[in-house]
Amino acid sequence: MNVAETGVGAARTIDLQTFADPRGRLSVVEGGRHVPFEIRRVYYLYGVPDDALRGAHGHRRLRQLVVAVHGGFTVHLDDGFRRCAVTLDRPDQGLYIAPMTWREIIGFTGGAVAMVLASDHYDAGDYFHDYERFLLEARAAAPPPEGGRV
Numbered sequence: 001m002n003v004a005e006t007g008v009g010a011a012r013t014i015d016l017q018t019f020a021d022p023r024g025r026l027s028v029v030e031g032g033r034h035v036p037f038e039i040r041r042v043y044y045l046y047g048v049p050d051d052a053l054r055g056a057h058g059h060r061r062l063r064q065l066v067v068a069v070h071g072g073f074t075v076h077l078d079d080g081f082r083r084c085a086v087t088l089d090r091p092d093q094g095l096y097i098a099p100m101t102w103r104e105i106i107g108f109t110g111g112a113v114a115m116v117l118a119s120d121h122y123d124a125g126d127y128f129h130d131y132e133r134f135l136l137e138a139r140a141a142a143p144p145p146e147g148g149r150v
Contacts (some may be wrong), residue, residue: 009079010098011086014065018092027092029065029117035096037063037119044069044115048108058102058128058138063119065094066105071112078102080138088114100138102131 005012016027031039034047045054055075066075072089079101086095089109094117097103105114120126128134 008077008082008084009101010096011060011079011084011101012096013086014094014096016067016092016094027093029038029067031117035063035065035094035117039117040101040120041118041122042115044113045105045108046111047065048112048114050108050110052106052108053103054108054114055103056129056131058134059099059125060128060137061099061120062123062126063099064097065093065117066097067091067115067117067144069113069115071109072107073105073112073114074107076104076106080135080142084102101143102128102134102138
């Protein structure tokens with residue numbers, strides 16, 4: 001399994017275990033094995049207009065793996081110090097998003113489907129919906145990484 005760090009918090013892309021034969025491909029995600037959490041919730045986004053912004057929030061405790069099971073989109077990540085953009089357009093690769101990471105998802109291609117595997121059930125109290133509040137808490141919780149802020 002190939003893992004690539006993004007430089008934003010603990011976020012990283014993970015190449016999923018995939019099996020291929022003449023009948024097609026099958027990709028596998030096992031909680032606690034391929035992702036660093038047990039999977040407690042699965043949801044997916046689809047029918048998203050290409051100019052829509054999804055996400056635009058952060059989580060205090062929730063961990064997630066985002067997979068483009070069809071089509072593609074770009075996930076912008078921010079840990080309060082650094083930012084990056086990750087384009088997902090392969091169903092055999094996921095993006096692990098750690099707690100205290102702001103995310104915005106844009107640029108959905110026609111027919112794109114984003115599947116999200118989450119470490120816990122929905123909890124409204126776990127969300128940051130205000131970016132400035134997120135920045136204050138994220139910066140208070142962790143020292144700046146080497147190289148400082150973006």
